[in-house]
Amino acid sequence: MPGIMNIGVIKRSCFLTFLSIVIVWAVDVKEGEQLFKTNCTACHRIERKLIGPALKGVHERWDNMEEEMIAFIKNSQKYMKAGRPKSQYAQQLFEKFNRTVMQNFEHLSDDQIRSILAYIKEASKQLEAQAAAAAPEKKEEEKAPTTTELYRSVNFALWVIIIGIFVTLLLIFALANVARAKKEGEEVTKALIKQSVKEAFTNPYFIGIVTVVVVSACSVAVVKKARSVGLHKGYQPVQPIAFSHKLHAGELQISCQYCHVGVERSKMATIPSLNICMNCHKYVQEGPKYGKKEIAKIYKAIGFDPENMRYIEGYEQKPIEWVRIHNLPDFVYFSHAQHVKVGLDGAKDPETLRQTCAKCHGPVWEMEEVYQYSDLSMGWCVNCHRTTKVDVNKSDYYRIIHKDYLNSEEPVTVETLGGLECARCHY
């Protein structure tokens, strides 16, 4: 019976999905992360190569042979010579990374290594999700499933429900057909049921409902996709210097304005010029993570000799080519000064400023590498202009020009003062 078969398929697939989720979460990813951070980060990163290779996609490279990977991690040199299935690959890897010997991890148990591998798998997935312009909702616990996953499972459930409804409908129509036939005195035979189901398929109501639902679901999907075209939320390009905002703005608590000098004065917040870096890095020549490597890039660009603490004369300086993360289109005029200094009373103190910046840029102080936090779409701008309240009494400018709103009962928002008009941003 086709109807029953359908249900069987769905049931099976449901079960499989559930099972796979259970399997994924059976391994303790959390423990893996802990272990990874203590044992591996000196040489490895998930997203990029460091001393050793990037671990993203390591499972694919090892053809998912977990046992082989465990053996390799425990003692890589031994593994290479053992003539095991991936020994040759291990040899290549060794050559590729300048014959740097990987440390032995024989003290870790197989299960521990498994959980590390599980964490790597999970983290790679997250990275991919971020790269695909998905939303890295950092506010939530990092260990919780990412929004993309949630989104995917919700989506999946939705489809299951929809198909379920279709099947139910089909059954109802088929049963109705059967009931009608029975009423009319026909005998319930296999052929009759078959016939009823067939008729149910061609029932105009059924076809109508299916069409409406499918078309609207597809439209929603198309609109959603189309809306995200050109938006680069989550964009996190690799920068020429592995500069950590987490370190500078987070741990060291350097005010945003110390480097981004234009934020209160100009349209642009400005990327700091190298002489600003050199204020500190003339003396701070070594970082906690990369040692001298990344800071040396500044010296190379500006022509500084760290050994003798002096600038090299006649040096041909080269600017650092940072990759722009926030790209507004040419037809949008955005002024940092307007928003930070005027709109949000930004830089009273570094903490307020930091919170002001975070409204659009997110918790930069937590970002190892900066990514685009907001989607920077017009809808996003407009929503903020609709809800942000303006204190008309805050300066003579507002008191005089917007005197009509001084005693306004309604809350005065940016919108009230014309903040949604085209020529405020487009000219």
Place this chain on the structure above:
Amino acid sequence: MPKYWMDLSELEGNKTSEEHQNGFLKTSRRDFLKLFGFGISSAVWAACQKTPVKYALPYINKPPELMPGKANWYASTFFDGEHYAAVLVKTREGRPIKIEGNPSSSITKGGVSARGQASVLSLYDNARIRKPYKGKQPTTWENADKTIIQQLQTIKEKGGQIRILTGTILSPSTKQIIKEFAEVYPNTQWIVYDAVSYAALRDAHETVFGVKAIPRYYFDKADVIVSVACDFLGTWLSPVEFAKGYAQGRKLHKRPDKTMSRHYQFEGLYSMTGANADYRGKVQAGHEIALLTYLYNQIAKQTGNPVLPEVTGNFDKKLVEKAAKDLLKAQGKSIVVCGLNDKTAQLLTLQINRLLQNYGSTLDLRNPCLLRQGDDQAMENLIQEMEQGKVDVLFIFGCNPAYTYPERERFISALKKVGLSVSFADRIDETAQYCHYTLPHPHYLEAWGDAQPYQYHYSLQQPTIHPLFDTRPFQESLLKWQGKEQDYLSYLKTFWEQDIYPLSDKTLPFDRFWVRCLHDGVFELPIPEESPQPKENVDVVAEVSAALSQYKPPQGLSLVLYEKVSIGDGTMANNPWLQELPDPMTRVVWDNYVLVAPSLAKQKGWKKGSIVELQVGDKKVKAPVFVMPGQEKNTLGIALGYGRTRAAGDKKKNVAGNTGVDVYPFVKKKDGYLQYQVSGVQIKGIGGYYKLAQIQIQPTAANRESVIKEGTLAAYKTNPKALNKRMIDPKFLKENDLYSPHPTSGIRWAMVIDMNACIGCGACVVSCIAENNIPVVGKDEIARGRDMHWIRIDRYFSSRSDDPKQPEEENPQVVFQPMLCQHCQHAPCENVCPVLATTHSSEGLNQQAYNRCFGTRYCANNCPHKVRRFNWFNYAYSNWYGENPKERFPHNPAADELGRLVLNPDVTVRASGTMEKCTFCVQRLQAAKLKAKMEGRPLKDGEAKTACQQSCPTDAIIFGNLKDENSEVAKYFGPERYDRSYFVIEEVKTYPSIAYMLKVRNQDENKA
């Protein structure tokens, strides 16, 4: 009521525009479908591009004064060899993008001409050479210096002659360097040559006062102005300065006693200055001396002075008598100017001014003008010397005689005889191509310098950008060749310390004095009391009558070689902004043409664009005809400065290359002067038609009475209301409104334009282009009516058909009306936009969102003012549709890597298929508001300025917040507030945000 018309064809009954006559687009349905399909697929393809990775490069060492995103302003000096202006240069991220006037200068008082505005684009001219050249081969400065110094030494030892040929030099330090050079190389002589010479004016003053000088003219102090063939508002001597002064006497709203200066203009062509005159009399070119003699006699008779013999000439005697009467009434408060480079004419003018006691009041010799120092006789002597092979070394700086000298073949062959010739041109121009070396002098925006436009007025020029190319100042070369290892800046500073600082009151130490001068841009000294007195034993009358006995006014046709407001002598001919700036009178762009009077055209059967051959002596040119109403019937005119062959050197991108014809060979040498009026002209039609590209959307004023309002001063004084007739009952207007009003805020931007002050010079147009990234579309596109200027200066002719004696086209008056988006409160464009791309702001702006617009052009169709502009192509950069804009729009700065640097980063560069129009410079308004907000203070009146307003040399534009009751604009906005104020086509009820002050001419007749 006079009749207003915009084109001769309208008088002949034609009511449709040329565009309509050409018929509709002939595209078949199949072609349409093909293009449509292709368009869609290419759009899809284009939309599927990967987002490019963008980089951000911060400074290595950020200069502390520089903040990315904010403009820096530097005071500097503009001088193109003809006109001087103290300017402020706006730079963004270290590149100059806009020129504005420097209000600190008492000469130009914050005004800049169209040429000054456009000069910033010449900095980014691709035709400039990037390194020194030896002949046609690039060389290095070291090599060039080595050989030149060697040759100079040998020549010095053998006693050879060195000549330095320059255009007018205003820089006192440069003059000093030349002097010092002449001390090191004793056989050096310095010759000054101007393409358009004013030598006779200076010589006349030498004859009478003993000083070879041009006085300073104060048009603001003059009650009566008589100008004879002198375009002092457009091109003559120092037009921006004169316009500033002239406007003082024309702005009725600033004169509570309702008086105005009176301006008589006598001329053969119809100049922009003539258009502004109260009374304009026609005089055949070449007959001006007769007119001046007659005028002189009228005045001499009344003041009891010796009279000259009468000379008959072709001019309006009655009007001259009237002018004489007015002049006599305003003794000491009048000016007579003459634009001829003819000593007799200048002596006569000088003498008239003397009789009227004008010297010492409106003409000041105490502070003489140092512009136009060219000496025609010295130039002639130089060429003779060169021909005789006597000149061993020739340096050429700031002039281009192989193009501008009338006997250019003679000059070129003489130049070839010079042992060592060095040009300092920034491109291998007509002259430089024959020189042994071309050592490029930097553009003024990348070099140090100074200027002394008047004896007691100094001005500094400072670089605003690091030199783009491997150039070196002319001054530094001279210093080096003298054996001085000094750069020009240090020389300049020492010079100012030693020669100029002592003239100051020395309250500041020199360092601070220098910084202050740099900041202010100008340094002015008090003018001494003593004025040069006339020499005692000079009998001007005798000298003039001797000359008059030889003088015979020419018969037949005479030709005037004039300068256009935009192109001038052709120095900046490779500047596309100037080429696309329409001539104020003819509205033609990108070309010169033969101006003929309507009667002559009718007689010969010529129309606009008919090709004629013009012949003077054995020299001929072919050019199209432009029929100019109001031109004297025996006078022809053609503009200088066109038809340059090497305006771009060897570069293909030669803006000036194929525009117009070169008429410098027609310039006549007479009595040792270069004269720009030629007699014995033959002209014949040779058949054929050439399409002149004209910015004139519609050649008709459609008989509307409410577009232009004007009247005489007499009428205005008796009943201003009669002049400013309301076209619709104001009460009705108030009570009947189809639409609900827009929400408003505390700001309502509005503008008032004084048509009395607007002289039509076009400075606002170029200023607008520079401020708003307006593309240059070229001759073809303009001929199709696709001009992109956001502000245009409409030129209306007006005439009365009630005078049967005079055909309407013979002596019409001209009114200029700047037309830009009126920011209507009930804008007809807004409610036809299907996508809400054009909407209204609470500040009264009619906004245009480019990214929303998809190009239906309904708005432009519905605009009663025709101020909306459509981007038919991606003028700037795209080649998506198989069209390479670099080939199609090579002159558009934005299509060029280098030219793109001039773009204003605060304004979007519009893509194809979008509509654009005047925004009231919303970026400037927003910037002014932000500044006030950041300082927590209210917005000051006059703080937010539009680009057109800022650049207007006569301050004809008032702009501000209407809601601020104390603002200037609130005083004059609309008929209820001021009696001269009116709205254009008020009856269509669009409630514009721009009001015009009606034009009043200081005429006696009480006619409306």
